Amino acid sequence: MQNHRKPTSRVRIGALPKHFPRVHAFTASAAACVLVLAIFIPTPDVEARRMPLPVNLTSAEEVVEQPEKVVPLTPRKAIPLAAAATEAIQSLSLTVRNGDTLSDLFKRAKISAGEMYQLLGSGSEAKKLARLNPGEELTFTVDTDGKLQRLALQKDRLSQVRFTRDAQSQFQHDLVQREPDSHPAYRQALIDSSLFVAGSDAGLSDSLIMEMADVFSSDIDFALDIRKGDNFSVMFEEKFLDGEKIGNGPILAVSFTNQGQTYNAVRYVDGNGDANYYTPDGKSMRKAFIRTPLDIVRISSHFNPRRLHPVFKSRRPHNGTDYAAPRGTPVYSTGDGRVIASGYSKANGNYVFIRHGERYVTRYLHLTKRKVKKGQRVKQRQIIGTVGSTGYATGPHLHYEFLLDGRHRNPATIVRKLPKAKSVPSSEMTRFKNQTQPLLAKLENYQGPALAKLDDDN
Ligand SMILES: [Zn+2]
Incomplete structure (x- = not known):
């Protein structure tokens, strides 16, 4: 869990239509399908220029030539389509299937491999197109000559990357964020x-x-x-x-x-x-300190979450708090500090001691693994080890101690007297x-x- 939450930054370059087209909503007329099929028939020289892609190609695969959707071109704000291309233009949306490569999708869209390579060569954002995920949607927009004018990749419901051919016939990209x-x-x-x-x-x-x-x-x-x-x-x-x-x-x-x-x-x-x-x-x-030195998410997912206490405490005449927890549960440093000891002893097993400023020390015993070294700086909630039963321990648990000026204190009562993080x-x-x-x-x-x-x- 994060200590600070920053508001999500959003890029907003253009706006999508309120109802973004869905793949399955294929409602176009048969006439429109015929028109699109006609537009997408490749030319022989284009086929000859097809080269192997540096991605796992399945070129032998028979391609089902069925446009899944025909939609009218929607005017966009950010990067306009070249003026000459705005007439008699068509869009085709294809959903990435399992094992599909970009090459497969260009084939299905009947757009030449040459154009695909031009697009892929247009920059680092375009290169990412070589790694498509099943379920993503690609919308090809072509002019009357079957030349690609725009490719839009719907990454998720909120974001779309568009590659648009500009007046110099170069592909430029922009991000449309809903x-x-x-x-x-x-x-x-x-x-x-x-x-x-x-x-x-x-x-x-x-x-x-x-x-x-x-x-x-x-x-x-x-x-x-x-x-x-x-x-x-x-x-x-x-x-x-x-x-x-x-x-x-x-x-x-x-x-x-x-x-x-x-x-x-x-x-x-x-x-x-x-x-x-x-x-x-x-x-x-x-x-300055968190109260629980353990990942309680892990504990609660392991223990029956219907129990009142995902971790139980056994009080013994000693100076710490024992948290029973599954072996391997991450152990946190409860505050920012510096590791003053990370070692093994017969009684403590694997242990880590951390100093926090001048007055505070926390100790963590019986760890399976130590994840920090002596002298190392640690942040609050940083994982310093995992729960175990090394040393004098009957079962996996964390023995946690909290010391103020060298004296053991109960973290439950001391916490209200601790220095607070800065106020507004x-x-x-x-x-x-x-x-x-x-x-x-x-x-x-x-x-x-x-x-x-x-x-x-x-
Ligand atoms: Zn103990």
């Missing part, structure tokens, strides 16, 4: 058996649940602290294309109540364009409030009646 519609969505849940069950029952994807856990990772140990009766409400973006949901955007505002204590966080895109989560009064949610600067506070208050108000608005309903149900 932007989905975003709408805020709201979910809430009362945790009865586990965070994951509550989240998925509320209609949250696993990745959104993990994103939420990530926001609170400095405040809540999601491996150990979650209890029945904890609850959360979250507002996030849902993305739609042509009325169909295609995915989720980021969490916008979220509230989590853990063992009676409520934490609120809101997303803020600062003046530099960096998105991070803050408390409503502008303190960063990202602190006072110069940016007005901007912060303007952006985040509406989000928090919306979350609260949704929350009120809905939580009351939760109470009624109980």
Whole structure:
């Protein structure tokens, strides 16, 4: 999971028609098919110039000559087709099949290999056409002489690369990016058996649940602290294309109540364009240490996710926290720092010690593998090893210690006294409030009646 979320940068050069043509919507008349077939008949000299491609060719394959679709040319903004070519022009869309090469598709489109090589030679973006993926759609636009004027590759539902012949007969490329519609969505849940069950029952994807856990990772140990009766409400973006949901955007505002204590966080895109989560009064949610030194995604996917605690803690008269976890589970450094020891001893097994600034040291014992060396700098959440049972350990678990000024401390109680990551600067506070208050108000608005309903149900 990322420490910082940057807003997705988008290139927007032109706009696609609202309803982008679908491959299967072949509705053209028979007359149009005949016309297209006539246009695409290759000339003999073109066949003679065909050369082997540096890609896995299946040239012997019999080609089914069936245009899948005929569409009228749609005027585009970014790179116009050459003026002479705009009359009596036709488009043909072909879907890349398993094992297809660009050469196969040019054959099916009845366009000469010479033109394909000219296109491939037009630059590095065009060279990428040699690696096509099944399901991608290529739209060939040809003039009345059957000469390729434009090739458009639909990479996914949002992006298309177009190669257009310019007035000098050279291919130029541009990217057409569609932007989905975003709408805020709201979910809430009362945790009865586990965070994951509550989240998925509320209609949250696993990745959104993990994103939420990530926001609170400095405040809540999601491996150990979650209890029945904890609850959360979250507002996030849902993305739609042509009325169909295609995915989720980021969490916008979220509230989590853990063992009676409520934490609120809101997303803020600062003046530099960096998105991070803050408390409503502008303190960063990202602190010097995260609470769980383990990849809880891995743990929860291995353990039965219907259990309340994907990791359990056994309290022994010693100075650390034991996280039982499957062997091989990645272990994180809980903060930025420098490795001061990475070695093996009879008791600790494989161990890693990390110093964080002047006052803090964290220790990780019983690892199967160590992934860092003494002296190495590490970042928060960097993998430093994997869970094991080396040394005095009855089964695979991570023994984690947290020391302040050389004394063992309970990370659960010390975390609130730790230095916080930087807050929103006072110069940016007005901007912060303007952006985040509406989000928090919306979350609260949704929350009120809905939580009351939760109470009624109980
Ligand atoms: Zn232990």
